[in-house]
Amino acid sequence: MFFFVFFGTYNKKRIIKQFENLYCPKCGVKKEAQLISLDTVFHIFFIPIFKIRSQYFLVFKNCNHDFKIAKEKTESISEDFNEDKFNAKEELKFGYKYCKKCDRTFDESYNYCPYCGGKLE
Secondary structure, three states: OOOOOOEEEEEEEEEEEEEEEEEOOOOOOEEEEEEEEEEEEEEEOOEEEEEEEEEEEEEEOOOOOEEEEOHHHHOOOOOOOOOOOOOHHHHOEOOOEEEOOOOEEEOOOOOEOOOOOOEOO
């Protein structure tokens, strides 16, 4: 008798909060943004068993700037968010790229997503 067990991980994207007018640290302009959580989940037979890790991102819609942010700082983001209250150079990490098609993160040296093959902007 043979048993096949299918297991692995996948990324699950959750929108935590929407912002109408949030300051982009890279552009210096207020824009629409989302605070999202990208959870890596372990599954068996595509049934989620437990969450392995969570990463948090601040995604600005019009300028396509995405910032990785520490979980501790997610509660302190509000509509009056500005450069004085939140030091972008210290708190936001730029050494990665985020694919909006497949919701995965990877090294910044890629021009195409290594998972889905989509071209990055």
